[in-house]
Amino acid sequence: MEEVKFSEGTLALVNKIIRRYPEGKQKSALLPTLHLAQAEFEGWLSVPVMDYVASLLKIKPIEVYEVASFYSMYNLKPVGKCLIEVCQTGPCWLRGSDDIVEHLEKKLKIKNGETTSDGMFTLKTVECLGSCGTAPMLQCGADYHENLTAEKVDRLVEKLRTSDKRSSYMR
């Protein structure tokens, strides 16, 4: 199996983040380190990746697993190149998020939680993304797409199809 290791640049960044905290408190660097890991290792956190993060932060693997499995922004299984996260909480639901999800399911020919067979898109519903005033909305990596309609969603999907970038929360 291939050794899990950050690139030199990412490792330097992780070490810089770790140095923000006093000795023995490296765990405080866990959330940003997991984001960097997810961005570097194809958008998801495998067990070997989480174990690698644990070794860098000098903490137990279980401490990484419990955090990574708590937040919806960490993926514990492979995801498509474009991860589409549709908000389904009250305000977005009242403004038609169910219709947006249904439209995406039909367009991408997958169900919520699935990935297209070409590995291009994963569709997921999530809780409030803090943009209730522009409901319904979705997130794709660091970008928000708001006041959605079926037409807007169609345009977005076509744009994403031609993108050569994997969606990431990191800018």
Ligand code: FES
């Ligand atoms: S309810 Fe959808 S962003 Fe808040």
